[in-house]
Amino acid sequence: MxxxxxxxxxxxxxxxxxxxxxxxxxxxxxxxxxxxxxxxxxxxxxxxxxxxxxxxxxxxxxxxxxxxxxxxxxxxxxxxxxxxxxxxxxxxxxxxxxxxxxxxxxxxxxxxxxxKIGEIGSRRIEDGDVILTHCNSSAALSVIIHAFKQGKRVKVYATETRPKFQGHITAKTLLREGIDVTLIPDSAVRLVMKNVDKVVVGADTIAANGAVINKVGTSQIALAAHEARVRVFVAAETYKFSPATVVGELVTIEERSPLEVVDEDFLKENKGIEVRNPAFDVTPPEYIDAIITELGIIPPQAAILILKDMFGWAIKDYYQYTTIGCEMEEI
Known part of the structure; x- marks a missing residue:
């Protein structure tokens, strides 16, 4: 060294x-x-x-x-x-x-x-669809943009995605492509869901049981979609499937700085207030209709098959580099 x-x-x-x-x-x-x-x-x-x-x-x-x-x-x-x-x-x-x-x-x-995910996923998008997306996922955007380039008329609701406002990046990207996009507050999701045909989001991690770990707020979107009978699609490359969850490891939910939510003056003036800033949440598989991968579209329950086929080599290697993170959330 x-x-x-x-x-x-x-x-x-x-x-x-x-x-x-x-x-x-x-x-x-x-x-x-x-x-x-x-x-x-x-x-x-x-x-x-x-x-x-x-x-x-x-x-x-x-x-x-x-x-x-x-x-x-x-x-x-x-x-x-x-x-x-x-x-x-x-x-x-x-x-x-x-x-x-x-x-x-x-x-x-x-x-x-x-x-490839964009090519495959776009087949599930129909002409005239209104799509809701969250955060700034390259895979989810690929699905929407591929559909638009095929001549399908789509309208997109993009959540602003607090506290880092990744949704602003998504909205700008869609605008550059010429796609009709409306930026909305995260809290407006349930209100607009009645106008939505499909939800398309990305994933940071997919567990062996098909649960999806993605930007915080995703699970609430999936819940609102379930209530409104709107289909939820998760666009994710196979390397986002977690081999460690096969052998019982839990997924670490990252807690980021409170200063992304409030400023230092607020914390100093209100010392009795605890500010939490979880970066991700967990969406159960029963609220997900399908996962779009580069290998094809699968139900969330088939996540274990992807892990067995793709990541046999990775399960043991994963442990060499895994570090203990913040709060652990069971999925």
Whole structure:
């Protein structure tokens, strides 16, 4: 480890993920893979053992930044799953090439997966549909934009998504595409649901039982949709499925700073008020109609099949980099 410190570019990526300058599960996953690629490129030592320890150290730094989005540890586990192979090598340059290649492979797959989700999911969107979406999901947007480009007339309600207002990004993206979009307060969801045909949201994590962990407010949207008999679709790449939940691990619900909700003056003047800022919530599978993946559309109850088929390698690797986060919520 003494032969190569963590590159500044990697530290910046980790900080950008932690501070939410890089946001969205897919973007976070690609950023983590890119950080590992940079780390491998910048390594200047000659020892395979030092290189492996260095890559593991960088992996732990990355995974510790956001405890809920499983795309992050899954991306890290994908890139580093070749470590056992590398440990039997003698040529450090070849070892570096393997990590770099693995990182690039993940990034390419991630981008193609999002596009494929749009292609598949758009088949469930009908001409004239009114769609409600939440937060800023690349996968959910891909579904809507693909449908629009097929000539389907769609109208979108985008929630503003407090406290970081990711919905503003979503609304601007849709506007640039020429899509009819209305930005609404999060609290207006139940009011407008009577005008909605479909809900399309993304996911940060999907558990083995089909529960969806996504931006806080998603579960309330799903509940309002269930009441109004509106179908709920979750757009998610398969690397957002959590292998750890297969063996009983719970999903960590990230608690962010109260200063994202109120300012310091409010806290100082009202010291008796506790301010909570959970970043995510859990939507039970019974409130979800289907999950749209790059492999096809599945019922939430089939999540375990995706995990068995796609992530046999990841279940053991996941534990190398899992860190204890904030409050644990059982799903």
């Amino acid at each position: 003494a032969t190569c410190s963590v590159p500044l570019e990697v530290t910046r990526i980790a900080e950008d993920i932690k501070s939410m300058r890089i946001r969205g599960a897919g973007r976070i996953a690609r950023a983590a893979a890119r950080a590992l690629e940079i780390a491998a490129e910048k390594f200047e030592g000659e020892s395979i053992e030092d290189f492996i320890n260095y890559i593991k150290h960088v992996a732990q730094i990355l995974v510790s930044t956001r405890p809920t989005a499983v795309s992050l540890p899954n991306a890290v586990a994908y890139v580093t799953s070749v470590i056992d192979k590398i440990s039997r090598m003698d040529n450090i340059n070849e070892a570096k090439k393997i990590i770099i290649g693995r990182a690039r492979e993940f990034i390419e797959y991630s981008l193609k997966a999002t596009d």
